Amino acid sequence: MADIGSKFGDYIKEGFDLYKENLSVLILASLIAYLLTGVTLGILAGPMFAGLIKIVLRLHDKEQPPPAVGDLFQGFQFFLPTFLFTLVWTLIIGFACIILMFIPCIGTLLILGLIFAGMAFLMFGLYLIVDQGMDFWPASMASIEKVKTDFFPYLGLSLVAAIIGEIGTIACGIGVFATAPIYFTILAVVYRDVFGEVQAPPAPPVGEITPPNADGPPEPPPEAPDAPDTTEAPDAPEAPDAPEEPDAPADPEEGKDK
Numbered sequence: 106m107a108d109i110g111s112k113f114g115d116y117i118k119e120g121f122d123l124y125k126e127n128l129s130v131l132i133l134a135s136l137i138a139y140l141l142t143g144v145t146l147g148i149l150a151g152p153m154f155a156g157l158i159k160i161v162l163r164l165h166d167k168e169q170p171p172p173a174v175g176d177l178f179q180g181f182q183f184f185l186p187t188f189l190f191t192l193v194w195t196l197i198i199g200f201a202c203i204i205l206m207f208i209p210c211i212g213t214l215l216i217l218g219l220i221f222a223g224m225a226f227l228m229f230g231l232y233l234i235v236d237q238g239m240d241f242w243p244a245s246m247a248s249i250e251k252v253k254t255d256f257f258p259y260l261g262l263s264l265v266a267a268i269i270g271e272i273g274t275i276a277c278g279i280g281v282f283a284t285a286p287i288y289f290t291i292l293a294v295v296y297r298d299v300f301g302e303v304q305a306p307p308a309p310p311v312g313e314i315t316p317p318n319a320d321g322p323p324e325p326p327p328e329a330p331d332a333p334d335t336t337e338a339p340d341a342p343e344a345p346d347a348p349e350e351p352d353a354p355a356d357p358e359e360g361k362d363k
Contacts, residue, residue: 109258112298116262117269120291127164127171131286134160134177139282151187151231156180157286158235161293186234190241194230198223224267225260226252232296251299266291 109116124131138153156177163172180187198219205215226249233244252259270288273280 109255109262109295109299113258113262116291116295116298117265119294120266120287123161123165123290123294124287130160130164130172130174131290132283133174135286136282137174137177139285147191148188151189151191152180152184153177154180154191154231154289155183155187155235157289158231158293161286161289162232162236162297165290165293165297180235183234186239186241186244187231190230190234190245193241194223194227194245221260221264225256225263228252228259228263228292229296229300232292233300236296236300262291262295 134157138157142150142153156179159179160172160176163176201219202216205212205219208215227245229248229251230241230244233239233247234241237244239247266288269291270285271281273282273284
């Protein structure tokens with residue numbers, strides 16, 4: 106298991122480096138993603154962030170050819186799970202915040218704590234959907250299970266990444282398009298270190314046909330059909346000739362007439 110606390114500074118630095126090395130494509134992709142999210146009132150938030158995450162992961166893995174801004178729209182491949190992820194958790198956390206509002210004095214603090222904890226627990230959810238093809242609920246549970254093993258370092262990392270990503274809001278909100286990708290690059294570095302890279306199964310050699318039950322034991326080769334018996338059967342013995350019938354005795358009366 107990755108030691109999040111001891112690698113805290115390394116994660117931030119590697120995330121910054123990844124951002125600086127790919128500044129133009131990340132800023133432009135972020136600009137398109139946030140504009141489409143705002144125009145659609147958040148409906149496209151899931152697939153747009155999924156596309157941005159896919160670009161960031163490919164940049165981190167140094168895939169060739171490198172991703173382009175147009176790859177942002179590959180996030181629509183994950184439209185349903187990412188849409189449900191953002192919708193369901195927004196409703197759950199929003200409903201819980203409404204309830205906490207009625208608690209006097211500490212209600213506001215509890216709301217902030219819930220929001221920050223939710224960000225930390227779900228920080229890997231979209232990454233798991235995009236990178237491992239999970240559905241929204243298994244991805245959410247996998248993220249929660251991972252974060253709760255070392256909650257406070259993950260919480261601190263999530264907060265620092267979010268604060269850095271939101272620094273651009275100081276410039277009348279416009280600068281957020283330039284700084285928001287830093288949040289995704291930092292989390293991408295952490296995600297790869299914690300979950301590793303998904304390895305695709307090796308392709309079979311050229312000309313080799315993959316058996317249909319590749320996951321199970323190999324099927325025995327089919328038995329060859331029995332060869333026809335070419336030996337001739339021995340000739341059947343000839344039946345013995347039937348015995349000749351003896352001549353009938355002469356009629357005695359015939360001799361007397363002579």
